[in-house]
Amino acid sequence: MPGAQRSRSRLMTMAENASVTQLELFFDLVVVFAFTMVTDAAAHDATPKGLLKALLILMLLWWAWIAYSWLGNVIKADEGIARLAMLVAMGATFVIALTIPEAFHDLPGGWYGPLVFVIAYLVVRFVHLAMFWMASADDPQLRGQVIRWAAGSLTIAGTLLLIGAFNHDNWQIGLWFAALAGDMAWTMIAGNDWRLISASHFAERYGLIIIIALGESIVSIGIGVAGLPVSWPIVVGTLLGLAVSGLLWWAYFDVAALAVEHELHKATGERRIQIARGSYTYWHFPMIAGIIALSLGLKKVLNYVGQDEGHTLRDALHGIPLFCLYGGVAAYLIALVGCKQYATGKISVARLVAAVALLVLIPLASVLPAMAALGLLCGVLVALILWETLRMAEPREEIRHGSHV
Template sequence: MPGSPRTRMMPVAEDASVTQLELFFDLVIVFAFTMVTDFAAHETTAVNLLRALLILTMLWWAWIGYSWLGNVIKADEGIARVAMFVAMGAVFLIALTIPEAFHDLPGGWYGPLVFVIAYLAVRFIHLSVFWLASTHDAQLRRQVIRWAAGSLSVASVLLVIGAMTSGTAQLALWLAALAWDMGWTFFAGNEWRLYSASHFAERYGLIVIIALGESIVEIGVGVAGLPISWSITVGSMLGLAVAGLLWWAYFDVAALVVEHAMHRAQGERRIQIARNCYTFWHYPMIAGIVAMALGLKKVLSYVGGAQGHSLSDALHGIPLFALYGGVIAYLIALVGFRHYATGKLLTPRVVAVVALLALIPVAWVLPALAALGVLCAVLLALIVFEVVVYAQPRDAIRHGLN
């Protein structure tokens, strides 16, 4: 890589691990995820949920660029370190402007435009560093040019125009920008570089862990200031158990299997696994966790008696669909994640998805705490079944016997 010792970029080694700076960056991103949860919880309507999903998708799309960049050059060396800190500041600004991304608040700057400018700053910093990193790599330079020419050029215009409008027009323009941006990735080619499969898999695993951790934080936020009681204790333990079971569903075997498949893959196939299994299939996992956090927050406020609710109140509408739908999206993503890499369909997880869909009408009439208990029971049954029935292959995968 070119440059003086202080500014040069250093390539990532095959056995590299995620740097502390990348983890720091990810913590700021996940803080923005929590702001999305608060944004969705502020107004539980279908339109606002769509807005929240759009903002979450924009954050995800900004983050994945840095996951690829950090697999080409070391994020904590030379000019890349400076770029990461500047991008981190822009992400923090995005998070702060989420509450007024669609409705400008009186006083101060115009919120929607600040949101878009901060988002585009994150994207263009990434593009600039990738451009410098490809100086002596003709293949990577071609890929960066193709991707940027068709992606950011169109999306940036739509985002800025959308920020100057409001209501349905703003939402439609931003949706169009994001759909174009993400869709173009499939047409931009497979000439990206992936120097370390283990680093790439670890980076995505960490963002899942941090997001699950933030869902637990939402449990605490949901009961902050309320007197401790048996219902809050049970609800908190059930919420923690759900998060733990989702962790198990990802990290026990699935993450290892797909990482091994990516290690074995060569050429374009490795890039396709990285793009489809991680960049795309991980998005519904993160979206599912954020939605589940919204549901957990509402359940704990119900069982704690906040805002006039009682222990017998059922969880209706958006909060219920967020709780169950978030877990369903997470499980579907795990099925697609593993199927694309290995060709194997995880039937028990498909059955669990069908069972949860069928149980939504039941949960609709149950007290909120009971609805959370049912969700936890289905996940526990799934994990116990997989551990018992797939004991031998599970042991072989986890302990390197295959």
């Protein structure tokens, strides 16, 4: 009994009907702060290369976060030594966020920014590996999976990231993208012997990161008009921006998230792992990237309309901010289609049509005032949601209120 108590104090296995712990939510808030720093970095360097760098950092953050989404589904994140591990990972993630402005260009004075970024990132990854190693002590199948994954994934990523930190510009970007590509590819071929104990916990974790990221887009709306006197353009612009975020929330949570979660519950063995990895780990990233891009676009729109009621109100949004505004929402919708199709085999045609329509409308939006461009975007989303709600009323009711699990 004393030995069992000592083991219990170190790690606790996740229950099948478990929910996301408060510590995991706390961890996610730190990650989303890093997302905010990515948005700021993209806003300060709104060029194609600047967006590429922002995307690269966002991918690194996402790949670190998803590791903990899998870990938290095997052991309770707020019990025993796992609690300490989560807090250490949070601290390292916060350091990552602080060094994002220096990830590619070291500032004079202080430590060498790119190396600090990489070291903090590797701390997050190795803490995760250590916890999975301990969690698999009595599970030979999981231990074998952890060994296969770590042997290639962290070796490839760690080496290329460290080499890239001492290079500059295109070499650094290329090496860090190679690190990510190798990491992701190795994860795909390393096997499906992972454990997914609670489908509810896993789906909830990803739903929460979507909500928090959408919250960050709302923060961007406020930042865009911070310190400006309240006027009708600001009120209308902020409400349109809030409506866009709300409609994206609706598109995810009304039916799509429930349909995928139902399939995750029903799946067993290797198929459950495939859905978790395909629909959540991979297809959720374009959603997050789309939300971050939307945040940048919303910030620019509100900055335009909030300046005054003269010429800036008539100015059109163009270039990178416009592409982020429309392209971000299009990427989000396409990712939602892919996420649902991977799990259920069904394609949401209306969402693909809406995504294509947004991309086609970019030239028109580029000659409209920024406020009108935002209104047009909102109008497309309203039309999509109304169509789905009315046209698919019966299957929607079945998914939302029927018995599936």
